[in-house]
Amino acid sequence: MKPFMYQDALRKRRISGRSLAFLLRFQVLLLIAIIVFLSMFLPIVFPSMRDSPTTLLYSAASCSIASSIGIYILRGIRNYPGVEESFYAVPAFCVAYGILLVMLILFRIPYSRLLLTSAFAASILVSFVIHTLLRRRILLRIGVVKEGEYARLIETPGVEWRLLDTPDAPLEGLNSVSVDLWSDLSDEWERKLASLALQGIPVYHSKHLRESLTGRVEIERISENNFGTLSPLYAYMTAKHAFDWIAALVALVALLPLLIVVGIVIRLDSSGPVIFRQTRIGYRGRPFKVYKLRTMTVARHVDQSAVRDAAMTKDNDQRITGIGRFLRHSRVDELPQLINVLRGEMSWIGPRPEAEILSRWYESEIPFYHYRHIVRPGITGWAQVHQGHVADVAQVREKLNFDFYYIKNFSLWIDFIVVMRTIRTMLTGFGSR
Structure with a gap:
C-alpha cells in the first residue's frame, strides 16, 4: 500500500482531539475505580494486612491523585510519534508517585505500602495498554522542512506529512515539525525553528524521528546512543x-x-x-x-x-x-x-x-x-x-x-x-x- 493510500485509510478512523480528551478522562476514572477496587480487594486476599480502614482510605485517595498527575504528565507526550512515547510511562508515574511518597512521609500521613505498590503497577499497565490500543488510531500531521535529508522520512507510513518550502509556510493543524539538523540551514530557517520551539511547537531531528517511527536504526553507519558513546550503560x-x-x-x-x-x-x-x-x-x-x-x-x-x-x-x-x-x-x-x-x-x-x-x-x-x-x-x-x-x-x-x-x-x-x-x-x- 502506498503511503498516501495508507494515510487516507487511517484518516477515516482518526481519533479527534475531543475524543482524546474524553479518553484522557476515561483513563483517570478507570484508574480511580481500579484503586478503589484494590483498596477493598487486597485486605481480603492478604488477611495479614494490618492497615486500618482510615489508612486504606487515605492511601486510595492519595494514589488516585498520583495516578491522575501521572496521566496528565503523559498528556504532553501524546504528540511524540512512534515507539518512544511509551518509554515515558514508567518515568511519569515514578515522578508522580515519588512526589506522593515524599508528601506522605513529610506530613506523616499513614499509608498502605501494598496498596501504593499495586496502584503504581496498575497505573503503568493501564497506560501501556491504552497507548498500544490508540497508537495506530491516531494520525499525526507533521511538517517537514525541505532542507537536507528528508525524502526517506516522508516515505514512512502512518503520518500525514506536509512539506514546508519556506519559513513562512502555514503551520495550521500540524502536531510538530521535523528538520534535518545536520543540514546547512539558512538564517531564516534557524530563526523560524527557534521561534517554533519557544512557542511550544515540537521540533524534531528527522533522523531521530525516523528511528522513533520505525523502531529501527539504519546501519549505513554505527549510531551512538543518547549519551554519545557506542557502549551501553x-x-x-x-x-x-x-x-x-x-x-x-x-x-x-x-x-x-x-x-x-x-x-x-x-x-x-x-x-x-x-x-x-x-x-x-x-x-x-x-x-x-x-x-x-x-x-x-x-x-x-x-x-x-x-x-x-x-x-x-x-x-x-x-x-x-x-x-x-x-x-x-x-x-x-x-x-x-x-x-x-x-x-x-x-x-x-x-x-x-x-x-x-x-x-x-x-x-x-x-x-x-x-x-x-x-x-x-x-x-x-x-x-x-x-x-x-x-x-x-x-x-x-x-x-x-x-x-x-x-x-x-x-x-x-x-x-x-x-x-x-x-x-x-x-x-x-x-x-x-
Whole structure:
C-alpha cells in the first residue's frame, strides 16, 4: 500500500482531539475505580494486612491523585510519534508517585505500602495498554522542512506529512515539525525553528524521528546512543545481569515439572534427544552452546553448505515435529535457555543469538553486524517482537536495524516494552516458524 493510500485509510478512523480528551478522562476514572477496587480487594486476599480502614482510605485517595498527575504528565507526550512515547510511562508515574511518597512521609500521613505498590503497577499497565490500543488510531500531521535529508522520512507510513518550502509556510493543524539538523540551514530557517520551539511547537531531528517511527536504526553507519558513546550503560547492564540470574533461577525451579512433562511428550512424538544444543555467537562475540527443546527431526549433514542451510528455519519447514510446532508457536521451546541465563551467557531480553555458521556468514556480508554482540543475547528481543524469525541476508539486515535501535536505547523502559509485547507474541504466535 502506498503511503498516501495508507494515510487516507487511517484518516477515516482518526481519533479527534475531543475524543482524546474524553479518553484522557476515561483513563483517570478507570484508574480511580481500579484503586478503589484494590483498596477493598487486597485486605481480603492478604488477611495479614494490618492497615486500618482510615489508612486504606487515605492511601486510595492519595494514589488516585498520583495516578491522575501521572496521566496528565503523559498528556504532553501524546504528540511524540512512534515507539518512544511509551518509554515515558514508567518515568511519569515514578515522578508522580515519588512526589506522593515524599508528601506522605513529610506530613506523616499513614499509608498502605501494598496498596501504593499495586496502584503504581496498575497505573503503568493501564497506560501501556491504552497507548498500544490508540497508537495506530491516531494520525499525526507533521511538517517537514525541505532542507537536507528528508525524502526517506516522508516515505514512512502512518503520518500525514506536509512539506514546508519556506519559513513562512502555514503551520495550521500540524502536531510538530521535523528538520534535518545536520543540514546547512539558512538564517531564516534557524530563526523560524527557534521561534517554533519557544512557542511550544515540537521540533524534531528527522533522523531521530525516523528511528522513533520505525523502531529501527539504519546501519549505513554505527549510531551512538543518547549519551554519545557506542557502549551501553554498564551500570544498567550489571543490574540487569543480576536480576536476570535471580529471575532465571526462580523460573527454572517453578517450570521444572512442565519441562519434564514436555520432555516426555517430545520423546514419544519422535526419536532423538529432548534437548537441542547448538553453537551460537554471544556476548562480545564468544561462542557458546544454546539449549532448546528439540522441535525438529534429527538429520545428519555432510558438506558445509548443507549445514548452513539446515541452520535456517524456513516457512512450513517439513522437519518440524507435531509437538514442535506447538512449542515454537508458544515459545515454550526457548525455556531451557534459562540455563544459559544462569551461566551468564544470555539475558532474558536482548538480540537473539544466531548459529555460529550463520553469524560468520552475516559478518562477511553485513557491515557492523558483530556490533550486536556488545550486549548479551536474549531469550526474547526488540527485533523478535517486531519482525519474528528471519534467516536470509536481506531480512537479517532489517533485523539488525531493530537490534541497533535496542542497543542505542538500552534501558529499563525498552526492556519493559519488550516484555509486554512478548506476552502478546506468545498469545498470538507472531513470527514463529
